[in-house]
Amino acid sequence: MNPTPVPDVPEADGRPTTYHRGQGEMCGPLTAEAATVPRQQTGGLGEQLTSSAGSPPGARSAQLLDHPDPYRAADAAAVENLLRCWVRENSLPEPDGATLRIPLSASGTALLVPVRYWSATGWHRFGLPALEGGQQDAPGADAVTVAALLGREAGQSEGAELVGRVADSVRRTAEFITDRRARPTPAPEADLFLTAEQSLLFGHPLHPTPKSREGLSEAEVGLYSPELYGSFPLHWMAVDRSVLATDSAWTEQGRTLPAEQLTARLCGDLQLPDHTVPLPLHPWQARELKHRPAVAALLDAGLLHDLGPYGERWHPTSSVRTVHRPGAPAMLKLSLGVRITNSRRENLRKELHRGVEVHRLLRTGLADQWRAAHPGFDIVRDPAWLAVDTADGEPVPGLDVMLRHNPFGLGDDAVCIAGLTALRPWPGRAVMHSRLADTVERLSAHTGRPTGAVAAEWFLRYLDHVVRPVLWLDATAGIALEAHQQNTLVILDPDGWPVGGRYRDNQGYYFRESHRAELEHRLPGISTVSDTFVSDDVTDERFAYYLGINNVLGLIGAFGSQHLADERVLIAAFRQFLAANTGLGSPLPGQLLEAATLRSKANLLTRLHGLDELVGPVDTQSVYVTITNPLRP
Structure with a gap:
């Protein structure tokens, strides 16, 4: 193991150490900010500990999630999610004591919420709330009750739908907990990448x-x-070439391979009608599509042939619709009309174009520049796609596939941050645990150093190997990535230290309007069909949310809420990292350091407004609210 030193921030015993960086990076010690970097200590940051104060790191305040009844555990998790959303979206301050009071004037009552841990970054831990004025021995409010009360208080029209979807989410989560408690170890055929993708039993903590x-x-x-x-x-259809839409920049040995050649490899010896191309679909989508008039017309006209399920089994990744097969050269991003979180997950034609366009853009020399500066980071490419048009040339929604490079070998430990931080039943443990907690604890035992010191070093390595390359791309090319925790992968070495990263998503690119001329010079015609140029103001807002709030501050919150580190120490380290990178050219470091407030996506309000995030202009797809910037001292 490479014993990289840690930053000059306090360890659990108060002993500072030094973090050195390579050429062109911040050199020398990270000097602690006396006013904002306290010594790490138990129970800091307004933390309210329950009787679990003596529990090991990562296990405190998780009692409700470990309830023997999986439904009660799932319901408790849903209540916490709803409350975290409400606190953030309404800028509720930290309470003076161990109880948060949420007034509900529309219902003439209030929720009294036990605070188990208060997080500077929003990763609070709550107990089950009680209704103010209720009987003392009344059970705590369940998720459906909390959803109904908050929906009524928000005064939006989608309150009933919210309640139904909360109930569905709780039911599904209970099923996941039940199964994972019985089968906590990964399936034998899973590689490390797939194992991480199967880890998100509870999902987004602020949804x-x-x-x-x-x-x-x-x-x-x-x-x-x-x-x-x-x-x-996979479910296969054969598409007549007369209605085929496709593009490919997938190359092998210097030659571009058509997308149809790639899908032909995947379908093996499946027999195809003459003059057709094989198209893989999600089985659920294939069943649904047959009832859509445009697809039925193609089937009736003999321009589309239903070949049924065929071939080896594929595994859904954390997005549900993207599928992976260990050892296969490609992953497949399939359309799936199931509403997952806020959207029905069907590919838009402009997004298919965008994936190929970004691959071509990187191959203009930009990827070589990026690799020279940050050899451990890259984008997981989406260089080919197949889709279907009507006989009149109009795109048929939901009848398509994006072919994604699979860059991960069987031993590559590539973990999405959402999976890394996710609590789940753990082999050999009686309580929920995360891969992050397991990694920090193992490194602490191996090095003989306190968990807080190990967590700080791990975090700084993550900033160097994952966050800095994303800032470089924005600074150098004017391309901001929608690098939230599920889209961001960290590459871990055998000991568990970050050594690189990947970004994945053919949807989440923001080409800055201020860089239009340079990008058009690199790739003439860029964004003509992909619709990827966005005003700098909107880009700044979204980049600050996805990379700053969701990704990095969310990671800090996971460290804190799982009692692996003091959030104040990591916030101070993040500030020092940002200060050292203001000269890169991206406006994000300065924005995160200086802005008194930030704009944050509001998933609860987005749901209550009935918005689909994949539909409409990028600046109105979701509800955003103003929150206090936790990075301001």
Whole structure:
């Protein structure tokens, strides 16, 4: 193991150390900011500890999630999500004591919420709330009750739908907990990448319905859910070339391969009608599409042929619709009309174009520049796609596939940050645990150093190997990535230290309007069909949310809420990292350091407004609210 020194921030015993960086990076010690970097100590940052104060790191305040009844555990998790959303989206301050009072004037009552841990970054831990004025021995409010009360208080029209989707999410989560308690170890065929993708039992901690899967039957949930180790053969259709839409920049040995050649490899010896191309679909989508008039017309005209399920089994990743097969050269991003979180997950034609366009853009020499500066980071490429048009040349929604490079070998430890931080049943443990906690504890035992010191070093290595390359791309090319925790992968060495990263998503690119001329010079015609140029103001807002708030501050919150580190120490380290990188050219470091407030996505309000994040202009797809910047001292 390479014993990289840690930053000059306090360890658990107060002893500072030094963190050295390479050429062109911040040199010398990270000097602690006396006013903002306290010594790490138990119970800091307004933390309210319950009787679990003597529990090991990562296990405190998780009692409700470890309830023997999986439904009660799932319900408790849903209540916490709803409350975290409400606190953030309404800028509720930290309470003076151990109880947070949430007034509900529309219902003439209030929620009294036990605070188990208060987080500077929003990763609070709560107990079950009680209704003010209720009987003392009354049970705590469940997730459906809390959802109904908050929906009524918000005064939006989608309150009833929210309640239904919360109930669905709780039911699914309970099923996931039940299964994972019985099968805590990964399936034998899973590689390290797939194991991480199957880890998100609870989902986004600041989403009201993270595991709702509207439209799936009970049997389908088992087949199509990564949380249940689901797998299935692809459903194949043959597309007449006259209605085929496609593009490819996938190359092998210097030659561009058509997308149809790639799908032909994947379908093996499946027999195709003459003059057709094989198109893989998600089985659920294939069943649904037959009832759509445009698809039925193509089938009736003999321009589309239903070949049925065929071939080896593929595994859903954390997005549910993207599938992976260990050892295969490609992953497949499939359309899936099931509403997952806020959207029905069907590919838009402009997004298919965008994936190929970004691959071509990187191959203009930009990737070589990036690799020279940050050899451990890259984008997981989406260089080819197949889709279907009507006989009149109009795109047929939901009848398509994006072919994604699979850069991960069987031994590559590539972990999405959401999976790394996710609590789940753990082999040999009686309580929920995360890969992050396991990694920090193992490194602490191996090095003989306190968990807080190890966590700080791990965090700084993450900033260097994952966050700095994303800032470089924005600074150098004017391309901001929607690098939230599920889209961001960290590459770990055998000891568990970050050594690189990957970004994945053919949707989440923001080409800055201020860089239009340079990008058009690199790739003439860029964004003509992909619609990727965005005003700098919107880009700044979204980049600050996805990379700053969701990704990095969310990671700090996970460290803190799992009692692996003091959030104040990591916030101070992040500030020093940002200060050292203001000269890169990206406006984000300065924005995060200086802005009194930031704009944050509001998932609860987005749900209550009935918005689909994949539909409409980028600046109105979701509700954003103003929050206090936790990085300001």
